[in-house]
Amino acid sequence: MNFNRRKFLIYSAEAGAMFGLVGAVPLMSGEHHYLRPPGAIKDDTFYKACIKCGACVSACPTKAVTLIDLCWDVKNIGTPIIDIKNGGCIAWGKECLLCVKACPTDVLxxxxxxxxxxxxxxxxxxEECVNCMVCFLHCPIEGVVLFPxxxxxxxxxxxxxxxxxxxxxxxxxxxxxIVKDKCIGCGLCAHYCPPxxxxxxxxxxxKKVAKNESN
Known part of the structure; x- marks a missing residue:
């Protein structure tokens, strides 16, 4: 999939108009975090440095990397994320990293x-798990998924x-x-999970999750 810059500009313009109409400036400045491709810099600087070229999307062999579509988070529209509906990152199993190699900037x-x-x-x-064990089969790192x-x-x-x-x-x-300190967040287990x-x-x-669980 090649990213259409014209489409991005149209989305940005529409989103800007929408925010102007509803006075949703606080939403634009809110903090949003995403499951980014390997090597991604921090979210608070990612959207500023990413040129939204879509090269990483075209390079991803599993089609897991996609671009954020029209949404309230205007500043991140057009930046790449890993969408588990499409796939997961196979870098830890095959050392792919084609998205990183294709990136013309240093955001990846x-x-x-x-x-x-x-x-x-x-x-x-x-409560929703059916014990199909698909997560075991697709996790690229042994010892991340365990069973009592x-x-x-x-x-x-x-x-x-x-x-x-x-x-x-x-x-x-x-x-x-999942063993939390060993999980690398590739998303393969989530992508293939039947339920x-x-x-x-x-x-x-x-870190926020860990803090909430300790309270």
Missing amino acids: SVVKDLKEEKLGLAIIKE NPEVPDKPYTKERDIPTKIKLKDSPLKPY RCIDMIPIADV
Whole structure:
């Protein structure tokens, strides 16, 4: 998908007029965080430096990278995000990073070590989980998705094939969970999850989540 600059300008003009009509200036200045491609600089400077060329979108082999469409967050319209409805980032499995290589600016900078790169955090909504174990199969990093082991509580299952069928039924009270400090936020588990019960939290909001859980 090639980004149409004319379309972006039209969207921006329409959005500006809309805000002028409803007096929604506070919404324009609000803080918004997104699941960005690898190597992305911070959101508060991203929209200023990104030239909205769409090169990263065209380069993404999974079509996971897309551009923010017309919305209230005018300043970020046309900037790239990872949309889990389209796909997830495969960089940790195949070391892709084609979006970074295609970026003509430094908003997607060179990633020196993928092990240190985090896009966000996946959170499984247990009440909606059906124990299909698809998240296990698509997570590129072993040990991020775990399943409780009732026989040895301090040694949860790290591989789907090792989990006894009798404890991974749909109605089982035992559910898979994410190791938060290991999750890199690629979005693959959320994209492939059949019941869509996995939320993705942008890296900028992860600390807020941790703080809320500790209170």
